[in-house]
Amino acid sequence: MTTPSLQVVNPTSAFAALDFRAKAALFVTASVLAVVWDDLRCTAALALAVFVACRAVGISWTYLGFVLRVMTPFFLLLLCTHGFFNKQYVLRLTGQSHVTPVLSLPESWWIVGGMVASKEGLLYGATVVSKSLTFLLLVPLCVFTTEPNQWVVGLVRLRVPYKFAFLVSATLRFFPLIFDEIQAVMETQRLRGFALESMGPLQRVRTYSRIAVPVILSAMHKAQQVEVVLQSRAFSGRSNRTYLHDPTLTMKDGVVIGLAAVGLVTGVLSTLLLGFGRFVTL
Amino acid sequence: MSTPLVSLRSVSYFYPKSDCAALLNVSLDLAAGEIVGLTGATGSGKSTLCLALNGTVPQFFGGRFFGEILVAGEDTLNQPIHHHAARVALVLQDPGSQLIAASLEQEIAFALENLQVPPPEIAVRVSEALAQVGLAELRKKHPHDLSGGQQQRLALAAAFAVRPRLMVLDEPTSQLDPQSAAEVFSLVRTFNQRFGIAFLIAGHAPEEMAEVVDRLIVLADGRVVADAPAHRVYTDLTLLQRHAVRPPEVTTTFAHLAGRGLARPPFPIHLADGMERLRRLPPPRAFAPPEMVTEPSTVPILALDGVSYRYADGTEALRDLTLSIHRRDYLAVLGQNGAGKSTMIRHFLNLLQPTRGEVRIDGVPLATYSAPELAQRVGYVPQNPDRQLFNASVEAEIGFSLQLLRLTPEEHERRVSGVLADLGLLALRKRHPFSLSRGDRARVVIAAVLALEPEILVFDEPTTGQDEAGARAILDLTRRLNEEGRTVIVVTHHLALLPGYARRVVLLREGRLILDTTLRDAFHAVASLESTHLKPTQAVALARSVDPVLRAITPQELARCFDGSASLPASSS
Known part of the structure; x- marks a missing residue:
């Protein structure tokens, strides 16, 4: 049976045991490096490192496979877009006067006939894909290994107002419930004979839009009920409250935060000053 | 007389955009340490009254409010809702949707943290509350990993930990199996006797309520129509019948x-x-048991042959289940939460495919049916009708599934009008489904299913949350459909409502079939029932108390x- 919980990985793993703030530091460092680096080798290595970390903390192949499956069409679109259309930007990055053609579409093809894909554009497209993958995998890496309550306390410690921190955590908790509701509504419709897998794309979109009605109504009902429950349990949104477990930073957390800071500074400075991580055509 | 803990004076309330009073001129008192039951038909105002006691009505919902509610001398309107949490705790009907934390201890600590209780004191109260409800060993578990009964006990523990003067329970057991419901009522008694907490319990569980409440209030159309000691109200059968309240079977x-x-x-x-x-x-x-009116045929229509099912997390939900359901059978599927009822039903509907074994309709493996083909053989009526409704009118909702059948316009209209007339919905055919009452919405869903003319009908907990009249109306409909030749399968744990309807009972425990027999024999299979968190009805318990072989069930x-x-x-x- 599925459990509507975001805590899907072993909470005793070394990474999961880190304080939220240590994870946030790693998140920020990896995100900034993914933004500033344009070298495919660097971005791919970063994405691979995050992927390996996801597996190491116990995020399932099923989940990772699902993410890759869903994103593959977008990644292909990114590759094509950059390969065929991104000329001026890659020329500026490389300082070259022309790009290297690697693929020409036959002139006779409708609309796209005669278009040329460049090596530099494809490389940059692959870089963007690996940057996107890094962001995509960082989210489950941090979210799935952190109890919602730690989010709240951690964000409050980072001076985020309690009400906002609680909203973030409540939203994270709410998503699985909504997915469950969508699943239940889709099953109910299937039992009326509507099998999505046998529908064409247009009919599928129409059916999805109809399913949205009961899902939205249910979500609104649940949200209203949660709000009633919260207020009935003394929730006011104010930060002046106590915490059963008030987390303190351990030595390990301090080391991780320190390493993340060093990594961030070193990565950014080496890019700015030494050109490390700049786009190269390989 | 001492000052009452709660005092309502001429309270009337109208929800926004409504001219119909949800509460009308309600005046009543609750004494400290009292246990009061609150009952009445669906829509009589029970939940509204519960929500008014901590100011949620009208502060959260808006609308027009008249009169005064004092709790421990303080007007509920003078302070925000969260301010009242230290005195009034609220426990709602749906155990799952009121749990908000990621572990049991966090769930209990949440209100205490908001009330700025010092952490060492929170730790003590969390441990005590968990011990009181028997969940101490599970303190680090996620609340959604608990059974429905455990979740409701957790909700009670979270409310108890605050040490409120009053706990308001809104239909706390309607979704629980009988043994879990008994545990909840047992906790009510414990908290009341040991800690002096007053309770207001709204619901339709007369047997359990009668055992614990001192006083019973009956609401009808927002008015108090009875407010007296429980024995006086529960024995006024004319009053109860008039207001769709079932008395205890005893x-x-x-x-x-x-x-x-x-x-x-x-x-x-x-x-x-x-x-x-x-x-x-x-x-x-x-x-001498009465003769059966409608005998099932001996021809199997739906068969499970050695079916086992294992979920991805390794849970063995069904174990080697073999079952043959005949045409015109009226079958009740019983078992505690997690016994495998839903998993079995999902196999009937081809939503799950067996890990081992086979499910067949008329000898044909279910897996070979397409979704539209199956919808014409097996109709499913979900517990929550709102999951199915999304069209702009009742007739569009009923006609929606028929689109797939590519019927002629005449045949389409014949079927839609036929089921509308059959279920008394003709006058509502142009109305938006969400403008109807819950009972009418349930009938629209049944009509939409019946329009496909399936031979097998599966009803999932059709009486949950319904008052006596609503539950009987739905069950009467299931009986009529069965008498007309359809096979009816009802999943439920409301045993007291089954006599007169179901003829055969299938009892599941831990994914195994432990009983497949007549309703009468099942009701007297006390050991089997109790092994799966069910209890014999009071009529059966009374019969067995005078003669262990007396086979009466009503x-x-x-x-x-x-x-x-x-x-x-x-x-x-």
């Missing part, structure tokens, strides 16, 4: 005995009293076992 039994000259009012409302008084009557005669049957010509012993009144 009371009904003695009312039937009175009709035979064998009992006099006041009738008992507690099972133990009923047993005691029944034993003073002359011994019952042997009971109050009427039980009363008929006693000889009306026998003189009434003086002590039996």
Whole structure:
């Protein structure tokens, strides 16, 4: 049976045991490096490192496979877009006067006939894909290994107002419930004979839009009920409250935060000053 | 007289955009340490009254509010809702949707943290609350990993930890199996007796309520129509019938005995009293079960052959299940939460495919049916009708599934009009489904299913959250459909409502079939029922208390076992 919980990985793993703030530091460092680096080798290595970390903390192949499956069409679109259309930007990055053609579409093809894909554009497209993958995998890496309550306390410690921190955590908790509701509504419709897998794309979109009605109504009902429950349990949104477990930073957390800071500074400075991580055509 | 803990004075309330009063001129008091029951038909105002006691009505919902509610001398309107949490705790109907934390201890700590209780004190109270409800060993678990009964106990623990003066429970057991419901009521008694907490319990569980409440309030159309000691209200059968409230079976039994000259009012409302008084009557005669009106055929229509199912997380939900359901069967599927009922039903609907074994309809493997083909063979009526409704009118909702069948316009109209007339929905055909009452929405869903003319109908907990009249209306419909030749499968744990409807019972425990027999035999298979968190009905318990082999299962049957010509012993009144 599925459990509507975001805590899907072993909470005793070394990474999961880190304080939220240590994870946030790693998140920020990896995100900034993914933004500033344009070298495919660097971005791919970063994405691979995050992927390996996801597996190491116990995020399932099923989940990772699902993410890759869903994103593959977008990644292909990114590759094509950059390969065929991104000329001026890659020329500026490389300082070259022309790009290297690697693929020409036959002139006779409708609309796209005669278009040329460049090596530099494809490389940059692959870089963007690996940057996107890094962001995509960082989210489950941090979210799935952190109890919602730690989010709240951690964000409050980072001076985020309690009400906002609680909203973030409540939203994270709410998503699985909504997915469950969508699943239940889709099953109910299937039992009326509507099998999505046998529908064409247009009919599928129409059916999805109809399913949205009961899902939205249910979500609104649940949200209203949660709000009633919260207020009935003394929730006011104010930060002046106590915490059963008030987390303190351990030595390990301090080391991780320190390493993340060093990594961030070193990565950014080496890019700015030494050109490390700049786009190269390989 | 001491100052009441809660005092309502001429309270009336209208929800926004409504001219119909949800509460009308309600005046009542609740004393400290009192346990008060609140009952009435669906829509009578029970939940609204519960939500008014901590200011949620009207502060959260808006609308027009008149009168005054004082809790411990403080007007609920003078302070925000969260301010009242230290005095009034609220526990709602749906156990899952009111749990908000990622572990049991966090769930209990949440309100205490908001109330700025020092952490060492929170730790003590969390441990105590978990121990009180028997969940101490699970403190680090996620609340959604608990069973429904455990979740409701957790919700009670979270409310108790605050040490409120009053706990308001809105239909706390309607989604629980009988044993879990009994545990909840047992906790109510414990918290009341040991800690002096007052309770207001809204609901339709007369047998359990009668055992614990001191006083019973009946609401009808937002008005208080009765407010008296529980024994007086539960024995006023005319009043209860008028307001769609079912009395405890023990009371009904003695009312039937009175009709035979064998009992006099006041009738008992507690099972133990009923047993005691029944034993003073002359011994019952042997009971001859009535003839079945509709016999099922011997032709199997739906068969499970050695079906096992294992979920991705390794849970063995079904284990080697073999079952044959015949045409015109009326089958009740029973078992505690997690016994495998839903998993079995999902196999009937091809939503799950067996890990091992096979499911067949008319000898044809279910896996070979397309979704539209299956929808014409097996109709499914979900517990929550709102999951199915999304069209702009009742007739569009019913006609929606028919689009797939590519019927002629004449045939389409014939089917839509036919089911509308059949279910008394003709006058509502142009209305938006969400403008209807819950009972009418349930009928629209049934109509939409029936329009496909399936031979097998599966009803998932059709009586949950319904009052006596609503539950009977749905069950009467299922019986009529069965008498017309359809096979009916009902998943439920409301045993008291089954006599007169189901003929056959399938009982599941831990994914295994432990009983497949007639309703009468199942009701008397006490050990099997209790092994899966079910309890025999009061009528059965009473019958067995006077004669272990007396096979009566309803109050009427039980009363008929006693000889009306026998003189009434003086002590039996």
